[in-house]
Amino acid sequence: MSGRMSPIALPPHVLERADVQAALRCHDFGKVFKLARQWGGISFVKIADACDIKPERVGRLARGEGAITTYEKITRIADALAIPGHLVGLAPRPWEQTQLDALPHTEHICRLPAPEVRAARVSPRAFGAAAGRGGGDVERRRFLAASGVAGIAGMLPERNAGSHLGRREVAQLRLRSSRLRRLDDVLGGADTRHIYRTELDGTVSLMRHASYSETTGKQLLTIVSELAQQAGWAAFDAGDQREASILYRWAHQAASEAGDRALEANSLAFLAYQQVSSASSGVATAVASCRTAGSDAPPTVRGLLHERRAWAHARAGEAKETEAALAQAEEALSSSDDEPGPEWASWVDGRELRIMKGRCWTELHRPLRAVPELEAALSDFDDAQARDKALYLSWLAYAYFDAGEVEQSAQVIGRAIDLSEGVGSVRPRQRIQTFLTRLHPHRSLEAVAEVLRRGA
Structure with missing residues (x-):
């Protein structure tokens, strides 16, 4: 062995597998190596070189012989294979923060290259064939959801890249974003993440090739921020925490550049929710989201942010702070009829608050x-x-x-x-x-x- 590591990243489709994530949580790296070869085509020799482990040792681990137990070796493998820290019980690795810090500022957003991602299209014939095979509530739910995708796709206005963008085009893009957002009601992130990411990349590409006024540019940046939040949520729901974090920070930058404090605060709330879900304390970020929005934010926005803050407090075991945040959320939502908020916060209502209350009290072991x-x-x-x-x-x-x-x-x-x-x-x-x-x-x-x- 040379002693010099040559890092290789496990492909996203490997990291997203439930069996891979289960093995990572248990530090069963032998199984991880085996699955990386099976599903990612990464040879044991490459793994050995990247992790600075002898090839025969990698083979033995893959056969279930022995284990990796020391902190030093676990961190070495995580860094060599670009495994996010939260998947192996570690704090975010330095290279993760480097990736986030390297994100472009929003004034350069229109020059970002768009990945080659295409949303899936399903033909009516495919729906008919599938409907003939399935039965039961779960199958019907799949077909209804897929039919929703097809129906929405048919209603979306076409983009005109290379033209001048004004009020009409902004309204069309908002309509696209609003209609696509509804997919999250019936589909999971694994189904929607590429749809949302494609829409985000397409909108950025449109901005890159079109002309528009400064006012329109800020409106377009708010749409980009909303799309990045939705794409980040879908990635989070699908289990890709690294992409979710990057998209949330991109959304925060776009909202900040657009001067939309409510949207900027919501990006922080998304980040806080993700931090809490990855065993990190998201309290500071959640508190910052409420502070960023301010007391003059629309009621539904304040309700949403205080709900997420309550959740962060609950996960941290802070009962008093949880109850105070829930009370602030309830106070905000009780006045929401007087002042309509943004469409992206319209789903926050009394039932959503009851659910969050129940979740918080469950986390605090207060079943009654x-x-x-x-x-x-x-x-x-x-x-x-x-x-x-x-x-x-x-x-x-x-x-x-x-x-x-x-x-x-x-x-x-x-x-x-x-x-x-x-x-x-x-x-x-x-x-x-x-x-x-x-x-x-x-x-x-x-x-x-x-x-x-x-x-x-």
Whole structure:
């Protein structure tokens, strides 16, 4: 061995695999090496060279012989294979921060090269053939969602690259963004991330080749920021935390350049939510998002930001701060009828607040406060929003479990399993699998044994 590492990055489609992420969480690098060769075409020799490990040692690890246990070796492998720190229980690696710091400022956004990504198109004939094969609520949900994609695509106005952009073109782009945003109600990030990224790249390309006034330019930057937030959310939902973080910071820069404080604050709120989800404290970022928006932000925006701040406090175990943030969110939303907010915050309402209350109290192990909120919010929640409902049911299951209602929690998680089938999101499956491990000691109960079989 030369002692000099030659880093190679695991391809995104390998890092996004559930079995790869499970192996990384357990530091089962032998399995990671094996899957990298199987799904990424990376030979053991290349892995050995990148990680500064002897090839025969890599082979033994791949056969399940031995393990990587020291911090030094874990960090070396993570850096050599460009594995984000949160996937192996580490803080963000220095090269991750370097990537984020290297992002261009928004005044150069129009010169960014757009990746060659194409949104999937589905023909009516394909829908007919698929409908003939499937059945049940899950299949119908897939076809309804896909039909929505086809319908929206047909309604979108065409872009005119190379022309002068004005009020009419900005309105068309906003319409595109609004219609595409609705896909997130019924589809997971794995299904939408390339659609949103294609729209983002296309809009940036349009700005690069068109002329427009300074006022129009700022309006276009707000659209870019909204699209980057949506693309970042889809990447986050699909499990690609690195791309999500980059897109959120891009969105923040675009909103800042456009002078849109509410949108800038929302970008920070997205970042805070991601930080919390990757075992880092997002409290400081969430507090900064509320401060950035200010007290004069539209009520729905303030409600959304305070909700996300409450979630960050709850994950940090700060009950007093959580309750205060939830109260501020409720106060803001109670006045939302008087002042309409931006379209991207229009989904925040009383039911969404009840769900967040239930989630926060579940995280704080206060089931007597969590269960009523979640039950009330989910009583008429549409199954077509399968990803979100499965996620919210998982918190309800945790709350019942903390209350000592083990069989009821098993019943609830069983409903979440049904809904999560076929959903293009890693989050419901991750929460369900984690909860099933908690149920395992109670497998002598018939209801628990049944749901464990289904989960397996």
